[in-house]
Amino acid sequence: MGALTIKDIAKICGVSVTTVSRALNNYPGINQDTKERIMEVVREKQFIPNNSARNLKKLENHSIAVLVKGIGNPFFQPMMGTLEKIVHKRKYTFILQGVNENEDEIEVASELVLEKKPKGIVFLGGYFKHTEAKLKQLGLPCVICTVGGSIDEKSSSICSCVHVDDIKESYRIVDYLCKSGHKRIATFVATRGDKSISAQRLEGYRKALSDNGLPVCDELIRYTETGENAYTMERGYQDMKELLKENIDFTAIYAISDAIAIGICRALKEEGKKVPEDYSVVGFDGLEMASYYIPTITTVKQPVQEMAKAAAEILFDEIENNCGVQHRIFEGEILIRESSCAVSK
DSSP states (O other), X not given: OOOOOHHHHHHHHTSOHHHHHHHHTTOTTSOHHHHHHHHHHHHHHTOOSSSOHHHHHHHTTSEEEEEEETTTOGGGHHHHHHHHHHHHHTTOEEEEEEEOTTSOHHHHHHHHHHHHOOSEEEEESSOOOOOHHHHHTTOSOEEEESOGGGSOHHHHTTSEEEEEOHHHHHHHHHHHHHHTTOOOEEEEOSOTTOOSHHHHHHHHHHHHHHHTTOOOOGGGEEOOOTTSOSSSXXXXXXXXXXXXXXXXXXXXXXXXXXXXXXXXXXXXXXXXXXXXXXXXXXXXXXXXXXXXXXSOOBEEEOOHHHHHHHHHHHHHHHHHHOOOOOEEEEOOXXXXXXXXXXXXX
C-alpha cells in the first residue's frame, strides 16, 4: 500500500477532505470533537501531509497551482501554456492539477493546499456554485477563469473571476443564425442539470430564439448523459448520428464548443450531408483546429491568451500587492467561416 493521503484520513474519520484540511491547518469553526478525532488518527497513522519535507519547503510560498476540470479539453491547452510561462517568469513554481468530472474542485484544492502550500490558485473550467463558507476554507487568493458568469454574488466577493459573458456571446451566434433565415436550430449542450457554462450558453440560445420570434423546441436541445464529457468531438459525432436517425426537421446546429461542432460535421459528412448546404454548423471557443478543419468552423472566439494573462496578473496582484478581488469580462469575436450560410430562398 502506498503512503497515506488526506483522502485516506477523511475516509477513516468519516468526514470530508476539507474538514481534515481545516483540522490540520487549525482553522477556527471546526467541531472540537471532530478535530480531536482527526488528529488522533493522524498521530496513530503517523500521517505526513507531504512525503518529502524538502520538496514541501521548496514549494512553500513560491508556487502557483492551476486546477483544470477537463484537462483534455483543447480549449484549455493555450491557457495552461500561457499561465505556466508567466508563473515561471515571476520565479514561482508551476503546479498543474487535473480534476475529474465527478470530483469536487474545492475538495481537490483543499488537499493540494495542505500538501503543497501554494500561494494562490487559478481554477480553469468546472462547476462553481460552491458556498461562500466553502470557498473561504481555502484561505488563499483564487482566480476562477472561464466560468465566472455562473458564480453567485456572495462567492464572487471572495474569488476573482475572468471570463466572457457566455449568455451574451451565445445569444450573438444564435442570433446570427436566426438573421440568416434559420428557424429550426438544434443545439448540443451538456447535462440537463448543468448550472455552469452549458447552462449559460443554453440561456443565450433560448433568448435569441425568443427575441427572433421563434419557438424553443425541446426535441432540438440535445443533452449529454451525466458522467460523460460533453465537450468532445466524439460526443458531437455520436449524438449527431442519433439526431439524424430521428428525422427531426432542422437546418442549423449550434454546438457549445468547437470540438463538438467538428464531431458534428464529421458525422454529417459520413451520412452524405453537406455543410453548409444542407446544415449550417456553428461552435463556440475559437479553437485553432477549427480554423483548419474542412469546412472551417463558424464560431465565437474567446481571447484565451488575454484571459490567461489577466488571471495571472490578478492573482499576483492579490498575492504580492494585497489587492482586492477583481472581475474581468472579455468580449468574444464572431468568426463567420465556411460551415454556415444563409437559408436558400
